[in-house]
Amino acid sequence: MFKRRRAVPLVAAHSILAVLALAASATAQTLLNPDISVIGDFRGIYRPGESADSLGTFSFLAEEVELAFSGHLNPYMRADAYVGFHVSEEEIHVEEFNLTVLRGLPWSLQFNAGRYLIDFGKINTQHPHQWAWLDRPLMHRTMLGEEGLRTDGARATTLIAIGESALGLSASAFSSTAFTHEHEEEAGE
Numbered sequence: 001m002f003k004r005r006r007a008v009p010l011v012a013a014h015s016i017l018a019v020l021a022l023a024a025s026a027t028a029q030t031l032l033n034p035d036i037s038v039i040g041d042f043r044g045i046y047r048p049g050e051s052a053d054s055l056g057t058f059s060f061l062a063e064e065v066e067l068a069f070s071g072h073l074n075p076y077m078r079a080d081a082y083v084g085f086h087v088s089e090e091e092i093h094v095e096e097f098n099l100t101v102l103r104g105l106p107w108s109l110q111f112n113a114g115r116y117l118i119d120f121g122k123i124n125t126q127h128p129h130q131w132a133w134l135d136r137p138l139m140h141r142t143m144l145g146e147e148g149l150r151t152d153g154a155r156a157t158t159l160i161a162i163g164e165s166a167l168g169l170s171a172s173a174f175s176s177t178a179f180t181h182e183h184e185e186e187a188g189e
Contacts (some may be wrong), residue, residue, distance in 0.1 A: 034071030034079075039129050040064070062087045066095070066127065076104045082127070095127070095150065113154040119170050124148045151175050 041063040048056040064087065070080040082096040098114030105111060117125050123140055136146065153174025159166045 034069045037068040039066040039068060039127075041066075041129050043134070064128070066129070073099075077101050095147075107158055109156050109158050111154070111156050115150065115152045116155070118149045118151060118153075118172060118174065119155070119157075120144070120149050 043061045043063060045059045045061060046056060047059075065085045067083045068081070069083075070078065072078045078100050080096060080098055080100070081094065083092065084095045085092045094115060096114070096116050098112050098116045101111040103110075119125055121140075123131070123137070124144060128136065136148070140148070151174040153172055155170055155172040155174075157168065157170040159168050
């Protein structure tokens with residue numbers, strides 16, 4: 001009986017050490033690999049029949065499939081890439097690809113460079129699958145185009161503490177074609 005009491009803590013200690021060793025190796029593995037997500041925008045549409053006797057039709061529509069890759073390059077920098085496949089247009093394009101310096105800059109600045117959605121309102125900085133509604137608002141579509149305002153450039157952002165709140169400031173430098181690109185394509189058609 002005395003040996004059993006001593007064996008139980010010994011087995012438990014070995015089990016804890018084995019779990020810690022596995023956790024350490026799993027953490028090291030995830031530090032090297034990026035986070036990969038597949039995000040789909042799928043819609044089911046029901047159209048009622050023309051008469052009370054007809055059942056109607058149900059159709060399933062795939063709008064977009066998006067691959068997201070993100071990961072830390074080192075303790076100070078991360079990379080993010082979003083590649084979208086629009087099913088209706090049958091094209092694949094890079095929606096965003098940028099590098100972000102998260103820490104190490106003065107005044108708590110963060111620096112971002114690459115292709116990104118410009119900080120123009122709350123809706124423009126989000127992808128459509130993040131919204132609580134289906135379609136981009138008409139005003140937003142008219143002013144910023146179907147895909148929103150996206151460009152190649154660089155920006156610096158910071159947060160300034162104001163009591164229990166914070167004020168976010170950002171400054172961007174980007175290509176001037178960001179505002180005219182969609183309208184030039186429509187005029188050329």
